[in-house]
Amino acid sequence: MQAYLEAKRTVDDRALNRRVLDQFVAALTARNGPVSVVELGAGVGTMLVRLATWGCLPERVSYRLVDRDAESITRARDLVPDELENAGYTVRWRDDRAAESATLVATRDSTGEFTGGNCRERDETPGPLEYTDAVPATATTSATASASATTTPTTLTITFTTADAFEIEAQADAVIAAAFLDLIDVPAALESIETLLEPGGVLYAPITFDGGTGFVPTDPLDRDIERCYHHHMDEIRDGGSSRAGRELLTTLRRRDWETLATGGSNWVVRPACGDHSGADEAGSPGSPGSHTTHYPASEQLVLEHILHTIDDALTAVPAVMTPFSTAEQEQWHDQRRTALESGMFGFVAHNLDVLARCGPTVSGQS
Structure with a gap:
């Protein structure tokens, strides 16, 4: 699981809706003083690394990663400091990194334009696989156009907590739930999140x-496979919904958020094609100008995990509810595996990114 969480980082990078992300950054920078963030279902810490390396966090941030999977938090304790050091941060452990709630302090002096709404480096262009409706990261706003060059020290105080997301005690300016709310009961989750947020605090729920x-x-079986896979999410899996994004929007409105x-944040995972001379990435010789396909970064692992997850889900659906036989399911899976191994398989998933603020009734503001 930890390898999958790391491998999907580049997929999420492409998918994240930049307009929603910019609004989230603006909400953070509007808070007075140090900003406190709690990330629920934080996994191996890739969202924190992304926000830090893209320059999306204010000058002083207290960031708490929470996940009930101990192995993920253990991996986060290794991954996060290494990634932050690579991004130019100086890191030190305040206490024993193996402690139950280990604390890491990361500092960096950043020189450049503080955009407040454009989280990537100014000269970085979107990758060639950015197919979503996200606003390109290079788009500028009036705020970015008027920003002046500054040297801004950034200090991140990071804690790593193994715990159930909704059994912790905390008060935060922002709660992040990335690729998480579709795995649990949305109304119950929002009720718990309300107790975590300071008045006027925000929820950022990308990749829902x-x-x-x-x-x-x-393939002719695709529609039936999709229906049964979603049925498993809705009726068999312990928690979650195949329509969590729209359910979240409805529940927010009902609870006066x-x-x-x-905005949309669709996953699109497919092989990248290119002309290569000499050896390809696997080391196989090729003639000049030969056409090869490969999956970016570690995204083949993402597809392998998805196929395995779908196969397990379909196996758990009672046979009387599937319009295909076990043999047909196995054939479909084998064909997809063959396509993946030959670099011909692609996958698309529809997600929503949502940013919301507690309303007066919820937060207790007058």
Whole structure:
């Protein structure tokens, strides 16, 4: 699982809706003094690393990663400091890194334009696989155009906690729930999140699955496979929904939250094609100008995990509820595995990014 969480980092990088992310950054920078962030279902810490390396965090941040999976938190304690050091941070452990709630302090002097709404480096262009409706990271706003060059020290105080997300005691300016709310009961989750947020605090819930699963190349069984896979999410799996994104928007409105921004953040995982001369990435010789396919970064591992997850889910659906036989399911899976191994398999999932603020009734503000 930890390898999968690391491998999907580049997929999430492409998918994140930049407009919603910019609004989240603006909400953080609008808070007075040090900003406290709690991330629920934090996994191996890739969201924190992303926000820190993209320059999305204010000058002083207290960031708490919470996950009930001890192995993920253990991996986060190794991954986060290494990644932050690579990004130019100086890191030190305040106490024993193996402690129950180990604390890491990371500092960096950043020189450049503070954009407040454009989280990547100014000269970084979107990657070639950015297919979502996200606003390109290079887009500028009036705020970015008027920003002046500054040297800004950034201090991150990071704690790593193994615990159930909704059994912790904390008060935060922001709660992050990335690729998480589609795995649990949304109304119950929001009720718990309300107790974590300071008045006027915000919830940032990117990569929330919302009812679309597709495959390339297409197959006549795809629609039935998708329906049964989603049925497993809704009726058999312990918690979660195949329509969590729209359910989240509905529940926010019912609980008097203010939805600040929302947008699509579709996963698109497919092989990258290119002309290569000499040896390809696998080390195989090729003639000049030969056409090869490969998956970016470690994204083949992501696809392997997805196929395994779908296969397990379909196996758990009672046979009387599937419009295909076990043999047909196995054949579909084998064909997808063959396509993956030959660099011909692609996957699409529809997600929503949501940013919302507690309303007066919820937060207790007058």
